[in-house]
Amino acid sequence: MHPVSDKAAIVGIGQTPFSKGLGRSEYDMAVEAIFGACDDAGISPREIDGLVRFDMETTDEENLLAVLGNPVIRYQASTSWGGGGSASVLVHAAVAIAAGMADTVLVYRSRARGKKSVFGKDSKLGGRFWERMDPMLPGMNQWHVPHGLVTPFQEMAMITRRHMLDYGTTEDQLAEVAVAFRQHAMRNPNAVMRQPMTIQDHHDSRFIAEPLRLFDCNIETDGAVALIVTRAERARDLPQTPALIHAVALATGSHHGRLSTMFGRDWDQHGAARSGHQIWERSGLRPSEIDAFFCYDFFTSFVIIALEEYGFCPRGEGGAFVEDGGLLWEGGRLPTNTHGGQLSEAFIHGVNNHLEAVRQIRGTSTSQVPGAELVLSVGANSDPTGAVILRKGP
Amino acid sequence: MSDLRESVITQTRPLPQPGLDNVEFYEAAKRGELRFQRCSDCGAWRHYPRPACPECQSRNFSWELASGRGRVFTWAIVHGPTLPAFRDELPYNVVDVLLDEGVHFQSQVLDCPPDEIYAEMPVEAVFVPASEDITLVKFRRR
Numbered sequence: 421m422h423p424v425s426d427k428a429a430i431v432g433i434g435q436t437p438f439s440k441g442l443g444r445s446e447y448d449m450a451v452e453a454i455f456g457a458c459d460d461a462g463i464s465p466r467e468i469d470g471l472v473r474f475d476m477e478t479t480d481e482e483n484l485l486a487v488l489g490n491p492v493i494r495y496q497a498s499t500s501w502g503g504g505g506s507a508s509v510l511v512h513a514a515v516a517i518a519a520g521m522a523d524t525v526l527v528y529r530s531r532a533r534g535k536k537s538v539f540g541k542d543s544k545l546g547g548r549f550w551e552r553m554d555p556m557l558p559g560m561n562q563w564h565v566p567h568g569l570v571t572p573f574q575e576m577a578m579i580t581r582r583h584m585l586d587y588g589t590t591e592d593q594l595a596e597v598a599v600a601f602r603q604h605a606m607r608n609p610n611a612v613m614r615q616p617m618t619i620q621d622h623h624d625s626r627f628i629a630e631p632l633r634l635f636d637c638n639i640e641t642d643g644a645v646a647l648i649v650t651r652a653e654r655a656r657d658l659p660q661t662p663a664l665i666h667a668v669a670l671a672t673g674s675h676h677g678r679l680s681t682m683f684g685r686d687w688d689q690h691g692a693a694r695s696g697h698q699i700w701e702r703s704g705l706r707p708s709e710i711d712a713f714f715c716y717d718f719f720t721s722f723v724i725i726a727l728e729e730y731g732f733c734p735r736g737e738g739g740a741f742v743e744d745g746g747l748l749w750e751g752g753r754l755p756t757n758t759h760g761g762q763l764s765e766a767f768i769h770g771v772n773n774h775l776e777a778v779r780q781i782r783g784t785s786t787s788q789v790p791g792a793e794l795v796l797s798v799g800a801n802s803d804p805t806g807a808v809i810l811r812k813g814p
Numbered sequence: 815m816s817d818l819r820e821s822v823i824t825q826t827r828p829l830p831q832p833g834l835d836n837v838e839f840y841e842a843a844k845r846g847e848l849r850f851q852r853c854s855d856c857g858a859w860r861h862y863p864r865p866a867c868p869e870c871q872s873r874n875f876s877w878e879l880a881s882g883r884g885r886v887f888t889w890a891i892v893h894g895p896t897l898p899a900f901r902d903e904l905p906y907n908v909v910d911v912l913l914d915e916g917v918h919f920q921s922q923v924l925d926c927p928p929d930e931i932y933a934e935m936p937v938e939a940v941f942v943p944a945s946e947d948i949t950l951v952k953f954r955r956r
């Protein structure tokens with residue numbers, strides 16, 4: 421048994437409403453989600469003694485800790501680069517608890533990405549980071565931004581095209597992902613996008629960066645989510661059914677902002693493929709034992725790629741896997757993103773996926789998989805990334 | 815609020831800021847040469863510029879002249895959103911070229927309508943001055 425296995429559990433979840441435009445600060449939204457998670461866990465914010473966040477989080481520690489009542493923080497960490505870190509935050513929390521570094525760890529993400537949520541020049545708050553490029557680019561952006569290859573979705577379009585060339589992945593298969601997650605969102609009152617969507621609706625949506633269309637891309641929203649992670653023994657005394665962190669993985673590989681390196685390597689050298697290898701080795705489980713999958717669905721094609729990377733199907737067969745409602749909560753091959761994900765619920769950098777993973781373990785999803793006891797939740801597969809398997813606790 | 819949103823957006827066309835690890839690339843491009851680092855020990859070409867060889871970890875290298883010839887490995891057609899400086903060109907192509915030397919390079923194919931690009935399309939480098947100091951490496955069909 422891996423030393424981190426089942427030592428920590430998610431015992432509280434909280435969130436703000438999700439919207440295309442709340443017009444609230446990331447600080448304010450974070451506080452609402454954090455207090456909600458503490459209430460759900462039945463603890464006081466002052467009991468938090470560990471903090472793990474994204475390195476892109478904008479609220480500084482003093483501002484954050486002051487409103488929690490200035491608790492004594494014994495462990496803090498931040499995870500690298502964007503959505504790749506979305507599962508890594510839970511990995512760090514579990515490792516800290518297993519090592520005795522902290523007892524009760526806060527994990528959260530707050531994101532003002534909607535159109536009303538831009539707060540002025542030189543502010544890092546709100547809006548799209550790619551709209552704020554340095555006029556002279558010193559870092560990795562210098563190799564592609566000057567050619568008009570500016571945004572992640574343009575990079576992802578090139579990777580998607582390559583998957584189509586290598587494996588024959590089709591636009592119909594991309595559409596299957598969007599339609600399945602929309603069906604889940606339509607059952608979820610928290611979801612931002614709840615209008616019905618057909619395969620044809622997907623094909624009729626405009627190209628953003630061909631081959632990706634509007635309905636292949638995550639929505640842009642405001643909102644915050646938070647999770648409370650604590651010792652498994654303590655979790656038994658708290659009100660909610662514990663979601664034990666049963667297995668963890670962290671990996672790095674290729675990065676979508678470093679396409680020359682990524683395209684020079686085999687798909688199996690990507691971080692997510694390495695993370696997938698680790699998670700099965702550490703857990704001793706097989707993909708067929710997983711009741712529901714939560715993957716970072718920033719783009720439909722990357723769900724297909726993640727299914728391959730995490731071993732739910734052989735490399736190149738992710739497209740066929742999603743056909744005929746393969747990801748639907750009911751009747752699918754593998755219930756995936758049963759809340760609607762980043763494509764249809766909200767784009768809280770993948771961390772809202774973990775809340776749904778916890779709801780599946782608790783039996784409280786609006787698209788509940790009967791008897792769900794083991795779920796896999798993973799970070800974005802084109803960055804430094806990670807994965808957790810959650811198990812229903814006693 | 816919509817004015818605020820527009821006010822934070824980069825309006826100019828961003829250009830590379832050469833640094834200590836890569837200034838040779840930009841100096842070569844200004845002379846109309848495509849040069850990449852090549853390992854003096856194992857012979858592997860590399861891009862991005864790095865102080866050691868990813869294949870054998872040797873720190874010995876030189877900046878060698880590349881053929882400038884390659885093939886389109888993958889591409890996207892950008893329909894927007896994108897930065898304001900590129901909006902007039904929408905829809906435009908962005909490509910990854912696999913050069914004959916074995917390195918991947920992102921750029922654009924000039925004078926090529928979106929629906930005429932295909933995988934493995936043969937291309938060659940052309941040099942497009944973008945400022946006094948910076949010349950961008952683009953491609954055209956061959």
Ligand SMILES: [Zn+2]
Nearest residue numbers: 853856867870
């Ligand atoms: Zn070498």
